[in-house]
Amino acid sequence: MSRTPTAVRPVAELTLRGIALGGIITLLFTAANVYLGLKVGLTFATSIPAAVISMAILRYLPNSSVLENNIVQTVASAAGTLAAIIFVLPGLVMIGWWQGFPYLLTAGITATGGILGVMFSVPLRRALVVDTDLPYPEGRAAAEVLKVGAGSREGEAESATGLRLIVVNAVASAAFAVLSQTKLAVAEAAIWFRTGAGATGISGGLSFALIGVGHLVGLSVGIAMLAGIAIGWWVALPILTAMAPSTAPVAEWAGGIFSRDVRFLGAGVIGVAAIWTLLKIIGPVIGGIRSSLAAASAKRDGTVLPIGERDLPIGIVAVVALATLVPIAGLLWSVIAGGPLAASGFALIGGALLFILLIGLVIAAVCGYMAGLIGASNSPVSGIGILSVLAAALLLVGLFGRGTSPETTQALVAYALIVTGVVFGVATISNDNLQDLKTGELVGATPWKQQVALVIGVVFGSLVIPPVLDLLNATLGFAGTPGAGPNALSAPQAALISALAKGVLGGDLNWGMIGIGALVGVGVIVVDEVLGKLGWLRLPPLGVGLGIYLPMSATLPVVVGATIGHVYDRWARRSANPDTAERLGVLAATGLIVGESLWGVGFAGIVYLTNSDAPLALVGEGFATPALVGGTILFLGIVAALYRYTRRQVAFLPPAAR
Numbered sequence: 001m002s003r004t005p006t007a008v009r010p011v012a013e014l015t016l017r018g019i020a021l022g023g024i025i026t027l028l029f030t031a032a033n034v035y036l037g038l039k040v041g042l043t044f045a046t047s048i049p050a051a052v053i054s055m056a057i058l059r060y061l062p063n064s065s066v067l068e069n070n071i072v073q074t075v076a077s078a079a080g081t082l083a084a085i086i087f088v089l090p091g092l093v094m095i096g097w098w099q100g101f102p103y104l105l106t107a108g109i110t111a112t113g114g115i116l117g118v119m120f121s122v123p124l125r126r127a128l129v130v131d132t133d134l135p136y137p138e139g140r141a142a143a144e145v146l147k148v149g150a151g152s153r154e155g156e157a158e159s160a161t162g163l164r165l166i167v168v169n170a171v172a173s174a175a176f177a178v179l180s181q182t183k184l185a186v187a188e189a190a191i192w193f194r195t196g197a198g199a200t201g202i203s204g205g206l207s208f209a210l211i212g213v214g215h216l217v218g219l220s221v222g223i224a225m226l227a228g229i230a231i232g233w234w235v236a237l238p239i240l241t242a243m244a245p246s247t248a249p250v251a252e253w254a255g256g257i258f259s260r261d262v263r264f265l266g267a268g269v270i271g272v273a274a275i276w277t278l279l280k281i282i283g284p285v286i287g288g289i290r291s292s293l294a295a296a297s298a299k300r301d302g303t304v305l306p307i308g309e310r311d312l313p314i315g316i317v318a319v320v321a322l323a324t325l326v327p328i329a330g331l332l333w334s335v336i337a338g339g340p341l342a343a344s345g346f347a348l349i350g351g352a353l354l355f356i357l358l359i360g361l362v363i364a365a366v367c368g369y370m371a372g373l374i375g376a377s378n379s380p381v382s383g384i385g386i387l388s389v390l391a392a393a394l395l396l397v398g399l400f401g402r403g404t405s406p407e408t409t410q411a412l413v414a415y416a417l418i419v420t421g422v423v424f425g426v427a428t429i430s431n432d433n434l435q436d437l438k439t440g441e442l443v444g445a446t447p448w449k450q451q452v453a454l455v456i457g458v459v460f461g462s463l464v465i466p467p468v469l470d471l472l473n474a475t476l477g478f479a480g481t482p483g484a485g486p487n488a489l490s491a492p493q494a495a496l497i498s499a500l501a502k503g504v505l506g507g508d509l510n511w512g513m514i515g516i517g518a519l520v521g522v523g524v525i526v527v528d529e530v531l532g533k534l535g536w537l538r539l540p541p542l543g544v545g546l547g548i549y550l551p552m553s554a555t556l557p558v559v560v561g562a563t564i565g566h567v568y569d570r571w572a573r574r575s576a577n578p579d580t581a582e583r584l585g586v587l588a589a590t591g592l593i594v595g596e597s598l599w600g601v602g603f604a605g606i607v608y609l610t611n612s613d614a615p616l617a618l619v620g621e622g623f624a625t626p627a628l629v630g631g632t633i634l635f636l637g638i639v640a641a642l643y644r645y646t647r648r649q650v651a652f653l654p655p656a657a658r
Contacts, residue, residue, distance in 0.1 A: 013067040019075060034472070038086055048590070051070075056159050070443055084381060087494055088420050093478060094478055110421075115320065116321060143438070146443050170598070179634075204560075209595075214559060215562065223537065228543065228549075265549075269548055276525050328352075329353060352392075363423060364426055367381060368434040371435045388423045400412060409506055429454070476604050521545065528541055
């Protein structure tokens with residue numbers, strides 16, 4: 001008896017419900033990343049937590065698949081990564097060009113740069129994802145999470161446990177942040193003191209988010225940041241303060257020297273680290289582009305490509321990329337129309353579009369390679385932003401010279417920042433795009449569907465970022481700007497990038513300290529390469545630069561978190577299922593970040609509604625000592641309890657999952 005063939009149901013992939021779920025996750029993670037980036041200059045990768053949340057929800061819906069979950073994490077990770085645009089745009093408020101964040105202009109800068117990032121990286125997929133031995137650590141980790149969660153009760157158990165860990169750690173993290181706002185526990189402690197003729201200090205924040213960041217970046221980056229702390233705070237700062245004696249209070253004296261000099265020392269290290277990365281990868285990138293062009297030629301000759309090789313057609317990529325330059329031109333004109341630069345509008349806009357097109361293509365290749373080499377979270381994208389703003393500012397100096405009126409100089413600085421903002425969007429998204437495409441390759445996804453999802457994620461992120469930025473600016477403010485309160489956000493990269501643009505165009509850049517930093521950076525690179533040859537733990541130059549540049553209150557907790565994460569991972573590698581244990585550790589750390597960061601955005605709303613810088617304060621300054629001692633003990637106790645809870649959750653998983 002013959003049987004009628006059963007129709008094969010197509011596997012769900014690019015679905016409306018997947019896009020909608022990705023959009024909801026985007027709202028949460030983008031807001032968290034904006035706050036975290038403005039507070040400490042670091043953001044976190046959202047691919048793995050988005051995949052876990054997606055699996056935990058979609059498994060209750062019919063016909064869900066690993067490919068649909070992959071689309072959800074692709075949308076969410078693109079938008080979360082795009083939040084790094086806050087490394088540039090707050091500079092426009094800091095220089096007084098913007099009073100807030102105009103919605104359409106902010107969203108337009110973010111969206112156009114992000115879409116170009118997707119388009120520029122499409123031709124690189126074959127070269128940097130398929131025909132390569134680049135490890136793509138985060139892309140592979142996300143793929144493993146998706147595959148484990150697909151099609152088995154054990155996988156469902158792990159994804160449910162992972163979601164529970166995210167929620168529990170997020171609640172604990174947010175609860176302690178609330179407690180610190182009541183002043184019953186301190187959020188940060190600092191001690192400043194004289195050392196010989198100079199001065200320095202030690203400071204640290206009681207921040208669960210920074211502990212989580214340290215866990216995610218790993219011990220190598222943590223040690224590099226500790227080396228940066230030592231160079232900046234315990235070598236450079238005592239020397240520089242001794243050279244500039246003052247009768248002011250020690251905190252004001254040393255803090256001022258740190259802001260004026262030490263941070264530019266760190267900027268020099270970061271810049272050299274970025275240039276070194278470019279030099280190391282230029283050869284492989286050129287080879288990869290040749291491979292991509294050869295694949296496109298084979299397709300034109302009629303070769304039928306398998307599903308896993310089907311990218312967006314190169315013609316569509318070119319048309320979309322060129323079409324995106326049109327709204328960019330409109331955005332640029334809206335900035336200079338009616339101002340001191342209007343007479344040079346044609347030259348400025350034409351030069352900017354050429355700059356974005358050429359530099360963007362190079363940056364897409366560089367950032368994609370860096371993501372493949374060390375992961376999107378560890379890529380020195382901020383270094384790329386520093387080099388971009390320096391290049392843009394130097395080109396404007398060549399066109400206008402120095403010694404322009406204050407109004408013209410301010411307009412030129414703003415123009416350089418906006419052009420850099422677009423280029424930075426290219427950098428962040430190309431950095432994330434190829435990582436996601438690696439995940440897709442490993443789970444059997446269709447590349448063009450992922451590329452469409454990435455564009456959708458960019459649009460979602462562009463809609464979310466402006467109101468979050470505006471809320472944080474209107475309530476907490478940015479350090480150093482008029483009206484900034486005690487809870488002001490430091491926005492470290494934005495402060496540095498705007499200072500560099502002002503220094504180049506105004507002619508008063510602290511080149512001396514940047515030059516010394518560059519020499520320090522060369523020394524760090526040499527040490528890192530020697531350590532690599534010996535097979536020892538590396539010392540990433542960017543990590544050292546960030547350790548010098550960022551306040552110790554932000555970096556020291558990251559070092560502690562990296563140490564805790566290393567201890568946890570050592571335990572995980574000895575457990576029954578090391579991969580599962582390490583993945584759950586990553587999700588626990590993500591929960592620590594998300595909880596505190598989302599509370600930070602919520603607290604900004606409370607400040608806005610109450611018009612008070614300390615709306616939740618229950619005690620005054622007289623409670624400072626008990627808040628320091630008790631808060632520190634409570635903080636360490638909760639950290640220990642949460643990691644113990646994570647280990648217990650690993651032990652409770654069914655044997656097949658363990």
